[in-house]
Amino acid sequence: MMIRQPENTSRRVMIANRGEIASRVAKACRELGHTPIGLWTDNEPEATHLQFCDEWVHLEGSTNAETYLNPEKILKVAKENNVDAVHPGYGFLSENADFANLLTQNGIVFIGPNVEAIKVMGDKATSKKLANEAGVPTVPGTDGAVPTVEKAIEISNEIGYPVLLKAVAGGGGRGMRACANEQEVRDNFEAVGRESLAAFNNGDLLVEKLIVNPRHIEVQILADKKGNTFHFFERECSVQRRHQKIIEEAPSPFIGDDEEVRQAICDTAVKLAKAVNYDSAGTVEFIMAEDKSFYFLEMNTRIQVEHPITEEITGMDLIVCMIQAALGDELGIPNQEFITRSGHAIECRICAEDPITMLPAPGLVTGFETNFPQGTRFDNCLYKGLEVTPDFDQVVGKLVCKGIVRDVAVRKMRAALNGLFIEGLKTNIPLLKEILREENFCNGNYSTAYIKEVAPQDRVSTEFNHHRFYTILAGVEARRMGI
Template sequence: MMTIRQPINKSRRILIANRGEIASRIAKACKELGHVAIGLWTDNEVHATHLQFCDEWVHLKGSTNAETYLNIENLLKVIKENDVDAVHPGYGFLSENADFANALNEAGVTFIAPHAEAIKLMGDKAVSKQIAKKAGVPTVPGTDTAVPTVEEAVKISNEIGYPVLLKAVAGGGGRGMRACQNEEEVRANFEAVGRESLAAFNNGDLLVEKLILNPRHIEVQILADKNGNVYHFYERECSIQRRHQKIIEEAPSPFIGDDEELRQKVCNTAVQLAKAVNYDSAGTVEFIMGEDKNFYFLEMNTRIQVEHPITEEITGIDLIVCMIQSALGDDLGFPGQEFIRRSGHAIECRICAEDPITMLPAPGHVTGFETNFPQGTRFDHCLYKDLEVTPDFDPMVGKLVCKGIIRDVAVRKMRAALDGLFIEGLKTNVPLLKVIMNKKNFIDGYYSTDFIAVEKPQEEVSTELNHMRFYEVLAGVEARKMGM
């Protein structure tokens, strides 16, 4: 992987305000750049895997999200006590929290993320939609301000035509969203979606938008520096989702395919929007694309994305390293957009501790873990034998990434990689992912966000564990350790 290296004036002490595989990923990038990586451990993660890659470990008291990684007061105390120069939030938790960004700024600590105003503006779906319109970015027909009453929602829905989507102004991750096929469903769902949004995001305001049928979820990775330069790193397709949450991503998009004119239009539009808010970090502009290949702005994630590895694989550029350089005011070293090129095809499967049929979280205890992957496989994870996956944090335990010279090769490698991933004692979605990888419409690259609802791969899942195969692999690993 290509890394843009710049001279380091001094080593900075960087706190990683996160856990799991992304914390490991950030720690490695910090050390590569010559900085001190400071990791956090909590009461229920005393043996967290990311700590082995950190230079220093700090105890963050508590076990729940609210007590630990979402507790701004406690984090600021840790930052002060440990002479922290900068904080990398990873994704989730406080990564898109403008209040945290402002608090760090007041404390004289660098936030390895965009400036607080960009986080605030793009974190509000109504405001971000207004900004997109002003910047000439196409948006989905519907409201760009909160709809105050159900009667107003019905009126707007009747004007733009059904189906419509009731969507939370704040938040993300698929929560606070509900499709409505007619006026009766708008009336039935309006208050329920508002309550869900209030509980999840402390904001019950809703938008009403036209629901795009058979949509593709296309997003563009961008990166900007402190000098006003904004670059794109091409697109990713994230249309395989459950409950509006991604489980498989790939780059480039098979739906865009060889349409380079469309690809450049989408990517340039993302850059256009980032410039409209003076963006200065890594981020992702997400679009929804209809079957007619018209695309509309969906939202902007002002952080590094879970699926950033597939972009790194096709461009050869380390996005986490570049993100740190940007925050510290270092020159990224790109002569221009033409320097960023793509090669091959990459696919990512999110490995989650969840029931492969119901797709609901399934906490548990890992009793065995081994891998037997083909060449061209990358596995970013937090797994180890005896790991206790608790309900306190996100159920994702790893990201399996395969790259091929063409898409068919990447798919083939992913099938082999999933067959070579052995996690005992824990229910995971691996059996579901295996079924998807063999579905004709996925193989053909013809799928939308409705894939799971239409194809129902969960109905073909086999939950029978292949214990003999696991122990064969385990025996092979032990034999290699003994030099046999």
């Protein structure tokens, strides 16, 4: 049953971000009848997202600190352009409670959750305490910051090794280190604290039991300001390097047909969202052990990079829903049963990085063409002449394929990767191709230790297929000329 949604009042929505997510938000704004306002800085005059915006505004400056990480400057520009709401995308200020509060105090809607939810869930110690109080299972360890290395050793000996030293205010895989014994805790404690202080301006650490061969399972949730909270099923994000995801799937191949576990983890995510009075799109992340027991890891109070695979299996537009929730509009979702899933979707993050070392590799795009199988989705910010500098996120695109079952999705992704040509810029495409052919991945038999233990990077070939690239380029030019 489809619910007819009322016409929304048009708002002016500024997008405080760039790249593919800014394009994605702009398209959603246009669909809803709002006016998307794009920003461009001194080092991105040809920003691809601007073509989807109705208005363009110059955000003076060239570094992130001068532009997208400058709350006061963004507020000033928003007020000068009579902006009703700001969508932060992901990264930058998307989980910054002070920025959300600054906008709110100036009568501008922050398209994200309420300030208190950002604060609580943005602190790992506080969010873990809330989860425990809500009856959500958490990894054995400390609820609060550990003050000294001696205390960290005492706790580690109590919960048993291996343990994880982890930044209280961490994220993106930084400020985390595994320790197999007491000496490693002693050796790493101060180093992780310094790393955390440099990255997050907070050197406090937690100590947690390290779950061996875990799966990284996350649940997409959405809540509005009317007290409704829904889940959109789970995603598996276990293929990671340096604790950062590169391939995501929905649904999880590890959970598979175990609907009891699926229901349990999704219900748990909703329970946590309600406990913190959540009112936007967000993701509750879990670590799942080999016996399928699961533990709360953290909550991301924003839209995530991998949201497209959830959209593909549910048919729901999460960005549209997120904007509607923030503006107090109707979501058009009568109940949880309204949200169903079908098929299987896989996302590969296309990154400007060395496919073997997996380290960032800035560069200039000198050629870009695609030849994808039917139904492929490619959210990207690529164009010939794009210079990816160290100031840019290395994720330059998200390649998404859906199949009626997982095997079909894998097959389509192989074809899509073979049809994606980026010349000049070093990318992880060769690594992704190797993973999509590797037996353990194809069988859905992998954990967060996959890259380290299976080491697909050791079999990567980095030879660029110039003949195939120019054959595709010739075909594209022929079609443009009507030949």
